[in-house]
Amino acid sequence: MNTSAKTLTIGSGMEKPLLKLHAAMDTTALWRAVQLVVKAALPGSFVGLTLQHNPIQPLITKWTRSIPDGSFDSTPLTKYLDSHPRSRLVRSSDIFPERAKLVRSDFYRQYMAPQRRAHAIGLFFWRGRRLIGVIVIMRTAEQGEFTSAQMKLLRSLYPQFQTALRRLGSLERERSARGAFEEFIRRLPLPTILLRWNLKLVYQNQAA
Structure with a gap:
């Protein structure tokens, strides 16, 4: 059952996860905080964090559960980002409007299918035109596609993640x-x- 729009707001239950997010001093702490924030916002999600993209494939990848390392054919994503530069929230259905094409894609077969996930969204973070990180959130078929209320919540959380990523980048530099x-x-x-x-x-x- 989808959560109502009234409850999908940054409320008191998000305070501690967000405090941990903004207190993160390294990649490990950031990853832990990202998981806590997503868990509080969208319980039951499978989460990933990718960093240091070159230009699309990441050098650092972290997942809720272990996933075998390996690159995937990023051509569909690259084409989408070329036609939608600096996109912030991108759903799998945006890249693959036809479900059959999603199911045949490398990303679905390598990352979604093994975790029994049917829907995915990426929060893309940029420095100029350079991609610096992505937070991936995947949901089951039973949970359904991301609702308008859930999308609104993720848009409200985006600046929080962005601030934490930028601060961590400054610390590392x-x-x-x-x-x-x-x-x-x-x-x-x-x-x-x-x-x-x-x-x-x-x-x-x-x-x-």
Whole structure:
């Protein structure tokens, strides 16, 4: 039975999952929080998170349950995104309006069918024209296609996920830059130390 539109809002039951989402400091914590948010919003869903796309195929994939690694024919998705640039919410039925074509697709056979899922939606996140991540939510035939109320809820959650992904990306770039700078300082032949504004030691190389 589909949940009524009145209950599909960001209410008190979403507060703790969303707090965990915005507190995530690494990919593992982000993935755990994404699962909690989706579980609170759409119980019984099968969830995936993909990151570091190049340009469509991801380097990092995480699923509610283990799925064998392997690429799939992303041509239908690529064509859809080319004609609908920077799409945010994309249902499997948007890419494959004909059910028969969906069932024959690589994505259905590799990801949906083994989990006994009949419907899927992807929340696509972008930096400019570059795809940086996708949250995949799959539902059973009994649960049915995503309703207008569920779509509205996912649209309201999209900015929450987007903010968390952007913040995590900034943290990772900061860590990478700091690591590169520390490596540079470490290689200097002269004793070198870095201090904060209050003279607290931040880093010192081996020569120091």
